[in-house]
Amino acid sequence: MNLKLLNEPKELRIHQHLNSRMELSEKEIQQYRNLEKGYEGEVVFSELLEPLGENGTLLFDLLLEQNQTLFQIDASLLLNNEVYLFEVKNYCGDFYMDGEILRTISGNEVKSPIIQVKRSESLMRRLLSDMGGSAVKLHYYIVFVNPEFTLYQAPPSLKAIFPTQINRFIGKLKSQPAQISTKQEKLAEKLMERHIDNSPYRRLPEYDYGKLGKGVVCLGRGSLETVINHRNQVKCIKCGKTENHDESILRSIDEYMLLFPNELVTTSTILDWCSIFSIKAIRRVLNKYFTVVRSGKPTTYKKD
Numbered sequence: 001m002n003l004k005l006l007n008e009p010k011e012l013r014i015h016q017h018l019n020s021r022m023e024l025s026e027k028e029i030q031q032y033r034n035l036e037k038g039y040e041g042e043v044v045f046s047e048l049l050e051p052l053g054e055n056g057t058l059l060f061d062l063l064l065e066q067n068q069t070l071f072q073i074d075a076s077l078l079l080n081n082e083v084y085l086f087e088v089k090n091y092c093g094d095f096y097m098d099g100e101i102l103r104t105i106s107g108n109e110v111k112s113p114i115i116q117v118k119r120s121e122s123l124m125r126r127l128l129s130d131m132g133g134s135a136v137k138l139h140y141y142i143v144f145v146n147p148e149f150t151l152y153q154a155p156p157s158l159k160a161i162f163p164t165q166i167n168r169f170i171g172k173l174k175s176q177p178a179q180i181s182t183k184q185e186k187l188a189e190k191l192m193e194r195h196i197d198n199s200p201y202r203r204l205p206e207y208d209y210g211k212l213g214k215g216v217v218c219l220g221r222g223s224l225e226t227v228i229n230h231r232n233q234v235k236c237i238k239c240g241k242t243e244n245h246d247e248s249i250l251r252s253i254d255e256y257m258l259l260f261p262n263e264l265v266t267t268s269t270i271l272d273w274c275s276i277f278s279i280k281a282i283r284r285v286l287n288k289y290f291t292v293v294r295s296g297k298p299t300t301y302k303k304d
């Protein structure tokens with residue numbers, strides 16, 4: 001059972017949109033690439049884990065709190081009264097271990113996943129015990145998913161799964177006879193209840209409405225050079241990609257709501273945001289797919 005699906009993180013989506021509508025600094029672009037790479041790694045691993053969801057419970061991207069400390073778990077698997085937690089890393093290239101620190105071969109320190117995992121493991125242990133689940137066996141692994149990753153000087157005792165071991169590791173878990181017990185279901189539900197949806201730790205570039213480019217972002221490479229063609233579709237001048245008229249408007253509204261969650265959605269705000277559509281088209285889409293919160297001047301809308 002896949003109880004909590006993997007979703008593209010908000011932080012990554014915001015970076016994507018901002019990258020299309022403003023000039024990001026080098027540091028911000030680096031952060032954007034890191035988020036993208038991290039998410040790609042999680043997608044790869046989630047697909048590998050998927051078959052284990054048949055007899056176990058999968059939960060992706062849990063954000064939990066224990067002792068006023070937040071910790072995030074990329075992937076969790078509940079199987080036969082055991083809990084497997086995975087920290088997924090998509091590092092590429094050659095690294096070496098220097099105590100508990102990971103360094104690139106040129107000596108640069110990377111944020112140590114070992115220290116991170118140890119901290120999360122102890123928080124999770126306490127959380128499970130608070131929830132009355134202390135009897136479950138807890139395992140925590142760092143999974144390096146990129147086949148181009150090498151780690152020198154790693155001791156065999158390191159709780160890591162390397163690219164060459166992932167398939168065997170999953171195969172071993174799959175070969176265990178398993179079924180979902182009521183106890184396991186309850187534990188999964190409790191973890192879901194404790195999941196925090198809005199991470200306060202987002203690192204976002206600074207942005208304001210006035211400085212962002214207006215228009216519709218192309219689905220291809222994120223260009224803002226889109227127009228409406230004679231078939232009433234949105235077409236990118238750069239790559240030629242076309243998109244259905246209403247879908248473009250809906251996607252642009254979603255983008256606006258994600259970037260400006262505290263702003264009201266009205267016909268005129270969306271008209272300005274998308275810029276290539278007529279006021280009639282925007283009003284029609286809002287009335288068709290959204291709910292009127294307050295009618296009048298101006299009418300404000302919300303998503304169902």
Ligand SMILES: [Zn+2]
Pocket residue numbers: 218219220221222223236237238239240241
């Ligand atoms: Zn394009």
